[in-house]
Amino acid sequence: GQSLEQPSEVTAVEGAIVQINCTYQTSGFYGLSWYQQHDGGAPTFLSYNALDGLEETGRFSSFLSRSDSYGYLLLQELQMKDSASYFCAVSVAAGNKLTFGGGTRVLVKP
Amino acid sequence: GAGVSQTPSNKVTEKGKYVELRCDPISGHTALYWYRQSLGQGPEFLIYFQGTGAADDSGLPNDRFFAVRPEGSVSTLKIQRTERGDSAVYLCASSPQTGFYGGELFFGEGSRLTVL
Numbered sequence: 001g002q003s004l005e006q007p008s009e010v011t012a013v014e015g016a017i018v019q020i021n022c023t024y025q026t027s028g029f030y031g032l033s034w035y036q037q038h039d040g041g042a043p044t045f046l047s048y049n050a051l052d053g054l055e056e057t058g059r060f061s062s063f064l065s066r067s068d069s070y071g072y073l074l075l076q077e078l079q080m081k082d083s084a085s086y087f088c089a090v091s092v093a094a095g096n097k098l099t100f101g102g103g104t105r106v107l108v109k110p
Numbered sequence: 111g112a113g114v115s116q117t118p119s120n121k122v123t124e125k126g127k128y129v130e131l132r133c134d135p136i137s138g139h140t141a142l143y144w145y146r147q148s149l150g151q152g153p154e155f156l157i158y159f160q161g162t163g164a165a166d167d168s169g170l171p172n173d174r175f176f177a178v179r180p181e182g183s184v185s186t187l188k189i190q191r192t193e194r195g196d197s198a199v200y201l202c203a204s205s206p207q208t209g210f211y212g213g214e215l216f217f218g219e220g221s222r223l224t225v226l
Contacts, residue, residue: 004152033214042114042217043153043201087152097143097166098215100152 002026004101006088011107018075020104022088025069030091032064032071033098038084046073046086075106083108112136114218116202122224123192131187131221133202142185143215144177145201153201159185192225199223 004024012018022032031050035043047055049064049071061074075082085105089098115134123129135142140161145153155169161182170176174192179185189196199222203215 040219042219043203043215044217045214048214089152097155097158098153099155100145102152103150 002090002092002099004088004090004099006086006101006104008102009105009107011109012078013109014078014080016078018078018106020073020075020086020088020106022071022073022101023069024071024088024090024101026090026092026099028092029066029069030093032062033089033091034060034062034073035087035089035100036084037087037103043087078108080108080110082106114202114204114216116200116218116221118221119219120222120224122226124226125192125194127192127225129189129192129223131189131200131223133185133187133218135183135185135202135204136206136216139204139206139216140182141205141207142179143203143205144185144187145203145217147199147201147220156187156200189223192223194225197223197225 006022010018033048034046036046037043047062049062054063059076064071085103087100087103089100117132142159144156147153157167157177158165159179162179174190176188199220201217201220203217205215
């Protein structure tokens, strides 16, 4: 089976930088994805890493180390609208079936 | 609209009743997924369709749960003899192709099911 670990909650102030770590144990691995979900809303895709290294998309970056079964999402220049839950998810087989972590709730304070 | 549409947005039912939840994916998306999300948890995989057929139903918790996608577009998740433990948000997602392409699923806002 698959298991993913990520912190349950992080609090930071506007303008700060937050790093959300994700460690995983899987049988097989295609890639690591990150999703954002506001309360009551749909999960929305943020990024995907299949190879080791850093992927940058605007204020958000995602990192993967396959050898360490570890990744992180970096949120820079935090804004109030970034208050949401963030989920890492692994793809372990073709077909884009994802297994999600329990989520990290990010609270941005003024 | 252009996104994944799910109906009803909210459903309250009594224990033992039958429930149907509908998902209308993004036009042209061939893959469709059902997930279940309990409060404070990540989405939990239920079933995945490629076209009309269920490619992977390993996440369905028991035989009270069933899903169909008869024409390869709209899908219905059916729950028989509902139990209080079935209360959750049921999320539907679609993706534009069935082959692996990078992890992006397009989710609907979900159907919140409450079993009294």
